[in-house]
């Protein structure tokens with residue numbers, strides 16, 4: 001059984017357990033990175049690995065046969081048509097420094113059916129359910145494909161529907177962005193952001209792409225643009241933003257992916273996509 005609501009319930013329970021582990025295992029002060037990945041600035045901590053291990057074990061025991069694509073431990077093929085795309089701690093640098101903006105991100109992705117757009121950035125599959133759980137703040141952002149996006153602010157709170165706010169003119173837009181770990185890409189992203197900054201209200205670099213997308217869904221920023229996102233950064237937050245009514249896309253209307261993710265309310269899309277191209281993203 002792969003009904004999206006059931007998948008979401010499992011994702012939320014699993015994300016809560018992972019967030020609990022992260023809170024318990026995070027020592028006070030600065031966390032030591034146990035290794036680095038794609039570049040010297042791309043940290044991995046023992047807590048990232050423990051969180052992913054917990055998520056993977058829980059999902060496998062509830063739904064044997066599902067595939068798994070995690071930031072820290074690679075790929076397991078699916079025999080059910082569902083693959084879990086997981087970032088065990090999105091915002092690892094914030095986690096290391098104790099900045100309170102890091103999240104557990106879990107998405108259920110269905111193997112492509114005719115007519116569906118690839119939405120994870122990996123070129124395959126349709127995201128059908130997802131949760132982004134802000135570990136420190138406790139907010140849970142959830143979405144089911146076709147069923148809308150919701151926010152639960154705390155354990156005792158009701159679910160609130162989310163709707164991306166149609167903002168005013170592009171000059172007054174607050175734009176979230178981020179930078180990949182590859183130094184060359186960073187240099188190009190820095191130049192593009194420098195061109196963007198004088199043409200919008202301001203720019204925010206939160207440090208967790210999944211939260212950028214969910215905060216867009218909640219109207220806390222007006223737009224988001226980033227290059228170099230991996231499927232686990234994008235899958236759950238992208239669904240939340242889309243289900244809140246935002247446009248989430250890539251370059252010139254291509255699907256969102258590693259080359260580019262651009263997201264905003266539909267009313268801002270024409271102006272924002274033009275600006276992004278103009279700035280050299």
Ligand code: IPD
Pocket residue numbers: 071087089090091092093177178179180181206207208209210226228229230233
């Ligand atoms: C990173 C964060 C960051 C974004 C990077 C991602 P990680 O993920 O989402 O905001 O700018 O592109 O790689 O490494 O913290 O899981």
